Amino acid sequence: MAQTCVSLVILIQVFLLFITKIQAKVPAIIVFGDSSVDAGNNNYIPTIARSNFQPYGRDFAGGKPTGRFSNGRIAPDFISQSFGLKPLIPAYLDPAYNISDFAIGVTFASAGTGYDNATSSVLSVIPLWREVEYYKEYQKKLRAYLGYQGANQRIAQALHMISLGTNDFLENYYAFPSRRRSQFTISEYQNFLIDIAKNFIIQLYGLGARKISVGGLPPMGCMPLERNTNLMGGSNCVDRYNSVAMEFNSKLHNVSLSLSKQLPGVNLVFSNPYFILMHIIKRPDYYGFDSAAVACCATGMYEMGYACAQNGMFTCTDANKYVFWDAFHPTEKTNHIVANYVVRTVLSKFL
Numbered sequence: 037m038a039q040t041c042v043s044l045v046i047l048i049q050v051f052l053l054f055i056t057k058i059q060a061k062v063p064a065i066i067v068f069g070d071s072s073v074d075a076g077n078n079n080y081i082p083t084i085a086r087s088n089f090q091p092y093g094r095d096f097a098g099g100k101p102t103g104r105f106s107n108g109r110i111a112p113d114f115i116s117q118s119f120g121l122k123p124l125i126p127a128y129l130d131p132a133y134n135i136s137d138f139a140i141g142v143t144f145a146s147a148g149t150g151y152d153n154a155t156s157s158v159l160s161v162i163p164l165w166r167e168v169e170y171y172k173e174y175q176k177k178l179r180a181y182l183g184y185q186g187a188n189q190r191i192a193q194a195l196h197m198i199s200l201g202t203n204d205f206l207e208n209y210y211a212f213p214s215r216r217r218s219q220f221t222i223s224e225y226q227n228f229l230i231d232i233a234k235n236f237i238i239q240l241y242g243l244g245a246r247k248i249s250v251g252g253l254p255p256m257g258c259m260p261l262e263r264n265t266n267l268m269g270g271s272n273c274v275d276r277y278n279s280v281a282m283e284f285n286s287k288l289h290n291v292s293l294s295l296s297k298q299l300p301g302v303n304l305v306f307s308n309p310y311f312i313l314m315h316i317i318k319r320p321d322y323y324g325f326d327s328a329a330v331a332c333c334a335t336g337m338y339e340m341g342y343a344c345a346q347n348g349m350f351t352c353t354d355a356n357k358y359v360f361w362d363a364f365h366p367t368e369k370t371n372h373i374v375a376n377y378v379v380r381t382v383l384s385k386f387l
């Protein structure tokens with residue numbers, strides 16, 4: 037009996053050591069990007085690209101619409117939890133949080149933004165370069181909070197996650213034929229964005245980041261909005277957009293491989309959500325979903341943001357039956373599956 041107790045105590049101690057080890061390895065997660073990873077920064081800027089109202093957040097703690105484009109949590113929240121950190125990553129502009137929270141996790145992301153400055157200006161959201169300005173301001177606050185050495189170490193050990201690019205194509209390039217489309221072929225535009233992504237990663241490295249995950253594009257031709265406006269295609273996925281996403285992803289993967297060699301001491305990975313999402317969309321039943329073609333909110337065909345609230349009476353009752361929450365964004369359940377997959381296949385090397 038006594039022996040069992042002693043073993044148990046040792047076991048618990050080993051377990052606690054293990055937990056501390058995980059926490060020490062990645063002490064913070066720092067996020068840049070668009071609505072896939074925005075936890076509510078857009079609530080604090082004048083834009084219509086918002087989701088801080090019902091039915092958004094109805095499955096979130098307290099049913100709170102935080103500004104996440106989901107019925108609940110988004111991928112960075114689940115990833116943070118997998119790393120033994122907090123179950124939520126707060127938005128940098130949210131006054132309910134301060135540096136003691138942000139020292140463990142923070143997102144500078146802004147729904148509607150892209151790599152291209154011209155994309156963020158469509159809905160007057162935060163351009164990527166300004167996310168970097170906020171990050172510099174954050175580093176100052178972190179130095180005041182943890183001291184110079186402590187802050188530098190925190191930054192070097194933190195996982196920096198990048199997730200954007202879909203809006204550059206769907207909200208900008210294909211939406212406005214007279215703008216980027218008249219300047220660039222699709223391949224040239226991809227290269228233009230890739231150059232920005234590359235410079236952005238180099239800039240983060242220059243600011244002290246050493247652990248970086250750059251995220252690929254989802255199968256953006258399968259978002260309900262794209263399917264349901266694909267009138268000639270019988271509401272199937274738009275193959276052309278999916279091909280563009282795959283091409284872009286291979287270019288981004290390529291850049292991450294070459295930067296890995298170029299930047300001493302960097303640990304840079306490419307996280308690809310494309311194939312797991314495609315599998316979920318092709319085989320929703322396998323994951324317990326009823327539908328991937330239409331979303332939960334409103335009619336499920338076209339609505340996101342304010343339109344979800346306006347046509348709320350059509351909104352589904354159980355979001356767990358749907359791959360997509362609104363016409364452009366996955367449900368919490370899908371986010372959870374994708375986050376687990378990315379942690380297991382790519383980010384586990386940081387654990």
Ligand SMILES: *[C@@H]1O[C@H](CO)[C@@H](O)[C@H](O)[C@H]1NC(C)=O
Nearest residue numbers: 132133134135136137180181
């Ligand atoms: C952050 O806010 C908490 C309460 O919400 C407070 O106790 C703490 O002192 C604040 N920390 C800093 C560094 O401002």
Ligand SMILES: *[C@@H]1O[C@H](CO)[C@@H](O)[C@H](O)[C@H]1NC(C)=O
Nearest residue numbers: 151152153154163165166232
């Ligand atoms: C985006 O705008 C910022 C601020 O005006 C500028 O510094 C940056 O060079 C622009 N980026 C590109 C790729 O044009």
Ligand SMILES: *[C@@H]1O[C@H](CO)[C@@H](O)[C@H](O)[C@H]1NC(C)=O
Nearest residue numbers: 283286287288289290291294
């Ligand atoms: C990947 O990079 C190599 C050289 O860096 C280049 O030759 C190749 O075309 C690139 N592939 C893609 C898909 O961009």
